[in-house]
Amino acid sequence: MDGSQDALSLVLFSGTDDKLTAAAVLAVGAAAMERKVDILLQYWALDAFRADRILKDHGVAPEAGPEGAAIVQRHGGQHWSETLRQAKAIGDVAIHACSLSMEVLGLARDDLDLLVDDVEGVAAFMAEATGPLTFI
């Protein structure tokens, strides 16, 4: 398979646990198919990768309502950070922090979980991540 043709390039913006779980499942699915995966973390998704709170409750999309939130929490299941760890173990998966979002949120490299590989700008990401962009 031609990796560059089938690369999955995810721009993660949202930081709720339901969306991050959906994103992680797409990433591990693509990694299992030997597709290259590049992930850019922006805004609230980046905030969710802070080392001191990655495993904390990040809520769910507002539309879930209290009932939906309770259903997701009750289900439990594997945490999205663990799914991403698996994706990195089985495939070519890189996770980048967006430099502009780092600046907006006032974060330094050391504030982030070790899942994050580096900090880069959008232009560098777009040059490196050769697949179509999927914004989540």
Next chain:
Amino acid sequence: MDGSQDALSLVLFSGTDDKLTAAAVLAVGAAAMERKVDILLQYWALDAFRADRILKDHGVAPEAGPEGAAIVQRHGGQHWSETLRQAKAIGDVAIHACSLSMEVLGLARDDLDLLVDDVEGVAAFMAEATGPLTFI
């Protein structure tokens, strides 16, 4: 036209009526252009396809505010489920329920509207849906 090249692969996550309408319009547009369309329903989008409430009010994005919600409701127009029915009638459009989301929400196949063709995992969807992923 090469269907596999131009396939539209939609991952629907949000279940509000405004986003589902936007998604349905993209699907019917692609179907009319003879593009293959695959739709994967996750979380709140899946919940919106429950047979007993597909036509009920699913709200709009929170940012709409009360004024925006009222404007959308006043406009009326064709329901997104009817637009998807048309898309399926004119083109090669398949709607899949994500098996993981089925489990999280505690849903069985019989709980879903007949617009849904089958239940499948993300890996199967990614193998079948050959187009770039659009997450809505």
Next chain:
Amino acid sequence: MDGSQDALSLVLFSGTDDKLTAAAVLAVGAAAMERKVDILLQYWALDAFRADRILKDHGVAPEAGPEGAAIVQRHGGQHWSETLRQAKAIGDVAIHACSLSMEVLGLARDDLDLLVDDVEGVAAFMAEATGPLTFI
């Protein structure tokens, strides 16, 4: 570079300042790489381009919370409309208002900022915007 192959086709749905900033940065990055960029404005993103309020506060994603909203506002930085103006100055960037959303929101062409090039339907957009769709 083959422009049609690498075109960036953004469907903007959300109208909060954080998402519009993320979208504008992707657009200017692609324009700088000489990629063709087509943007379709729907619903709340379209509403944000009203001439009389484009520079007003459009809020941030609900998940930001009051703390996140304050952080974004404190940061300041270049407004997304200015970033889009730059993108149009340096590259082949077209901004289209979705005709269906114009009708839903009761807007006329004159209500919109001059950044918007024209009003068109989804079918026309999909015919013109040859790149994979990124929904924001």
